[in-house]
Amino acid sequence: MTVAPEALLFIGYASLLLGCGCALDRLARHSSARADRYRTAGFHYHPQHDAWVCPQDQMLWPTGFDERQQLMRYRAKASVCNACPVKTACTSSPHGREVTRPIQPWPHSEAARFHRGLVLVLIALAALLLTVTALRHHQPGDLVVLAVPLVVCAILAQRFTEHFRRTPTGFPAATPATGLRVTPVSRTRWAADHREPR
16 A cells, blocks of 8 residues: 655645644643733632632632623722732732632633634644645545544544634623622622722
8 A cells, every 4th residue: 555755745744733733722821821820929719719818818809700801800808908018019009909810711811712713723724735635645545644634633623613612702791600690789899998990
């Protein structure tokens, strides 16, 4: 069973595209996780209370749900933050320190979705190269070796499009996983202390 050299060459190109796509997705995911860790450095999330605890052992409670960015927002009591000895190193806001937590799994932001879209473009290009090669070289040996990377393309495409099927463009309204019901009246547990800057 012979295989055309051109078929092997295009399999190599397609494999390179698939490898670059997977590496790009991993790098983007790592960068997003590192940015999240940087924003919450020193803070610890307690899922049983749905609250964050700052390095000074003060609680940050849920204050609202950002539907556009799919983020849960948490804020410390302003009177506690303003009296904190390390406030200047923590926040400049007079309303208390705010921390956010993504509700959706990665990619939850528009930037992350853009990177995921790039990955899908690379997978589509690899599948197109393999399909054109299969049309040009349709001997049994060629088709057998081309089938394996095509199946890999299909598996990766299915895996990387799951998030887009679950969250179509525009981010439909969702409720936080914690079951917290956010209303205009209950935007904050510290209504007397929290005022949005004008």
